[in-house]
Amino acid sequence: MGMAERSAAAGKIRDAEQARDELRAALKGAGITLPSLALDGVSLVGDFPRPLVDLGRCTPQLARRLAEAVGKCVT
16 A cells, blocks of 8 residues: 555544544533444455444433434434
8 A cells, every 4th residue: 555545544534533523522412422432443444444433332211312312403
């Protein structure tokens, strides 16, 4: 992999980290914490990573709170 590809791959990963952090902050503002919120490690490997944000697992109660918060935003 050349330097340009490495730079592009690193940029994609940084972008995914920023998206994860933005989501974490928005959820925190709604009083919601997804304890497993992270980047999916498998999606980061290889010469051309395709980063995914993994929302992780949560309790049914938290899933309902999340659904309620999202539902309030839908118009």
